[in-house]
Amino acid sequence: MLYRTAGQFKTSYRADQALFPVRQDAILLGIILVCAWVIFPLTASEFTFQTILIPVLIYSLAALGLNILTGYAGQLSLGTGAFMGVGAYACFKLVTIFPELNPILAILMSGVFSAAIGVVFGIPSLRIKGFYLAIATLAAQFFLVWLFEKWAWLYNYNTSGAIQVPNLDIFGLTVAGPLAASVTEYYIVLGIVTLLTLLCINLTRGNLGRMWKATRDMDIAAELIGINLLRVKLLAFAVSSYIVGVAGALFVFMWRGAAEPNLFDIPLSFQILFIAIIGGLGSILGNYLGAILIVGLPVVLNSVPELIGLEIKSATLEHINIMIVGALIIFFLIIEPHGLARLWGLIREKLLVWPFPH
Amino acid sequence: MDLLSNIFVTPFTDMVGAPDFFLQVVWEGLVSGVLYALIALGFVLIFRSSRIFNFAQGIMVVFAALTLVGLHEMGAPAWVAVALTLVVMFALAWTVERVVLRPLVGQPDIILFMATIGITLFLIGFGETIFGGENKQMITEELGIPTGDFVLEPFGGLLILQHIDVTAVAVAGLLVVSLLLFLNYTRMGRAVRALGDDHQAALSVGISLQTIWVLVWFIAGIIALVTGIAWGSRAGVSFALEIIAYKALPVLLIGGLESITGAIVGGLMIGVLEKLFEVYWGQPLMGGNTETWFAFVLALIVLMIRPQGLFGERIIERV
Numbered sequence: 001m002l003y004r005t006a007g008q009f010k011t012s013y014r015a016d017q018a019l020f021p022v023r024q025d026a027i028l029l030g031i032i033l034v035c036a037w038v039i040f041p042l043t044a045s046e047f048t049f050q051t052i053l054i055p056v057l058i059y060s061l062a063a064l065g066l067n068i069l070t071g072y073a074g075q076l077s078l079g080t081g082a083f084m085g086v087g088a089y090a091c092f093k094l095v096t097i098f099p100e101l102n103p104i105l106a107i108l109m110s111g112v113f114s115a116a117i118g119v120v121f122g123i124p125s126l127r128i129k130g131f132y133l134a135i136a137t138l139a140a141q142f143f144l145v146w147l148f149e150k151w152a153w154l155y156n157y158n159t160s161g162a163i164q165v166p167n168l169d170i171f172g173l174t175v176a177g178p179l180a181a182s183v184t185e186y187y188i189v190l191g192i193v194t195l196l197t198l199l200c201i202n203l204t205r206g207n208l209g210r211m212w213k214a215t216r217d218m219d220i221a222a223e224l225i226g227i228n229l230l231r232v233k234l235l236a237f238a239v240s241s242y243i244v245g246v247a248g249a250l251f252v253f254m255w256r257g258a259a260e261p262n263l264f265d266i267p268l269s270f271q272i273l274f275i276a277i278i279g280g281l282g283s284i285l286g287n288y289l290g291a292i293l294i295v296g297l298p299v300v301l302n303s304v305p306e307l308i309g310l311e312i313k314s315a316t317l318e319h320i321n322i323m324i325v326g327a328l329i330i331f332f333l334i335i336e337p338h339g340l341a342r343l344w345g346l347i348r349e350k351l352l353v354w355p356f357p358h
Numbered sequence: 359m360d361l362l363s364n365i366f367v368t369p370f371t372d373m374v375g376a377p378d379f380f381l382q383v384v385w386e387g388l389v390s391g392v393l394y395a396l397i398a399l400g401f402v403l404i405f406r407s408s409r410i411f412n413f414a415q416g417i418m419v420v421f422a423a424l425t426l427v428g429l430h431e432m433g434a435p436a437w438v439a440v441a442l443t444l445v446v447m448f449a450l451a452w453t454v455e456r457v458v459l460r461p462l463v464g465q466p467d468i469i470l471f472m473a474t475i476g477i478t479l480f481l482i483g484f485g486e487t488i489f490g491g492e493n494k495q496m497i498t499e500e501l502g503i504p505t506g507d508f509v510l511e512p513f514g515g516l517l518i519l520q521h522i523d524v525t526a527v528a529v530a531g532l533l534v535v536s537l538l539l540f541l542n543y544t545r546m547g548r549a550v551r552a553l554g555d556d557h558q559a560a561l562s563v564g565i566s567l568q569t570i571w572v573l574v575w576f577i578a579g580i581i582a583l584v585t586g587i588a589w590g591s592r593a594g595v596s597f598a599l600e601i602i603a604y605k606a607l608p609v610l611l612i613g614g615l616e617s618i619t620g621a622i623v624g625g626l627m628i629g630v631l632e633k634l635f636e637v638y639w640g641q642p643l644m645g646g647n648t649e650t651w652f653a654f655v656l657a658l659i660v661l662m663i664r665p666q667g668l669f670g671e672r673i674i675e676r677v
Contacts, residue, residue, distance in 0.1 A: 076468065124658060127661075143655060145650075323483025326480030334461045
């Protein structure tokens with residue numbers, strides 16, 4: 001009913017290939033963007049910014065990066081957390097070595113470093129496939145986190161071994177560090193996320209994206225039709241690690257404010273992987289849905305006992321949360337193994353033909 | 359020059375100079391290698407019969423140990439606790455098959471892999487909710503495991519072998535032998551192997567997929583319990599042990615995902631080499647704690663040379 005496409009005629013190939021062949025999709029996205037850019041910042045409280053809005057955006061960006069690699073190019077990665085760490089540490093070194101550098105520029109540049117390291121750890125993918133490849137990214141995961149801990153130059157030799165975000169400003173407006181306002185941080189994160197998402201949508205629709213998908217579906221066949229696997233796979237690692245690195249820099253600079261090496265340990269990698277898989281591998285929308293679920297769930301679960309008047313110790317509550325998250329992951333995999341994005345796709349199909357069944 | 363000699367000369371002269379210490383390091387490595395091999399073994403069994411990359415194997419170790427200790431704390435005598443834990447592991451195997459695996463049959467590998475990560479999280483949360491998250495002592499003495507040590511004096515030096523470790527190695531050996539006997543000489547065991555060779559052929563001769571899966575997960579649970587007792591008596595029982603869950607992955611990949619021999623060889627190899635690297639190269643040159651990543655880097659190097667692992671089935675790809 002809401003999604004009736006009657007009367008929307010395509011009169012050229014261009015129109016047929018457009019980003020939104022169905023007008024309602026564009027309107028829906030418009031509404032979401034208006035909410036994100038105008039309504040949320042005006043209405044949200046400090047608590048909402050810090051526990052939901054900013055983390056959801058950052059986690060979806062990281063999942064988007066992982067999705068490029070795993071969902072589009074078909075290379076399983078378990079080292080996302082470490083690459084986020086590379087982004088964060090690179091950004092920290094950039095702003096401490098060049099204090100005059102524009103912080104947003106520093107964040108965008110820090111992705112370059114993680115892209116370079118991603119390419120190095122991506123080289124084995126040319127020879128090792130499937131689950132065996134997971135070991136290459138796991139090696140990256142454990143080695144890099146160890147390096148963050150042992151290489152004192154990375155955290156400027158301070159005694160705590162952690163990195164602390166200094167106050168940074170652009171034209172007098174504090175954008176990062178303890179003094180920054182949540183709204184400012186939110187807008188910066190939102191801006192970067194919007195930009196990179198737009199980039200990814202177009203990348204995956206274009207030539208490169210098609211080569212990635214061909215490689216994912218069967219890499220030998222892809223090679224036979226003339227795709228240069230070396231270039232395509234390494235590009236996937238580079239683009240993916242760039243996005244993940246930027247997400248890592250945002251993670252520390254716009255949200256956490258400080259970071260220890262073990263923050264980037266394997267649980268973070270798995271959390272991102274959950275988001276990508278529950279959201280849907282090989283979809284852009286899925287990352288956002290997955291992030292909303294995975295970030296929002298603990299917040300909701302934490303507030304439930306209070307609402308129904310139960311008193312549970314916080315440690316026990318945390319354990320129960322882990323248990324419920326685990327069970328929900330299995331539940332969502334069973335009801336829709338292809339993720340929430342596919343679920344939305346099915347609903348949309350139904351709406352398009354409503355009230356008829358086909 | 360100094361650096362080169364530190365890397366290529368000093369460690370070896372140290373080894374020759376103090377052979378008793380070298381043997382001690384190798385022994386320690388061997389013991390943890392046996393435990394890695396056991397975890398990998400449970401994994402290989404599941405992978406062969408169902409092509410599921412079971413990430414939860416390492417957590418099952420901790421969960422089994424925690425259940426054992428928890429039940430004992432609740433008042434069950436040691437051996438009753440062991441029996442009850444076995445019942446719990448069987449219930450777990452049955453539940454996993456019924457609730458998780460059956461609806462997901464035939465899905466892509468990565469989905470099943472994610473499901474086992476879901477199981478992992480569930481077990482962590484479940485175990486901690488019921489038995490508490492703090493570190494617990496393994497009930498070594500109550501189980502009648504000797505706790506003294508042998509002192510040997512090779513080369514006029516000193517070599518200490520803990521009784522616990524010796525027992526662990528012996529029990530592990532026994533477990534492997536009985537597993538091989540089971541797989542080669544019993545009806546059920548052969549059914550497991552048949553399923554590993556070819557699913558459809560096995561189904562067509564009347565082997566029940568569901569029964570075998572429950573069985574395999576239960577065997578993996580038994581192995582987990584043994585590993586848990588051995589590891590727990592060295593390091594205490596808590597989910598901080600989950601690091602060994604990750605360690606099992608390089609072990610498997612070095613050995614090859616399908617091979618029992620591979621799991622054992624891979625486990626011992628990684629156990630010994632990572633200890634040697636840590637003691638002779640890691641601590642003096644790199645600030646220590648290299649054990650966190652050494653196994654993975656080693657596995658990566660091995661896989662670059664043999665992409666299917668040392669004993670894995672050759673990967674043949676056709677378009």
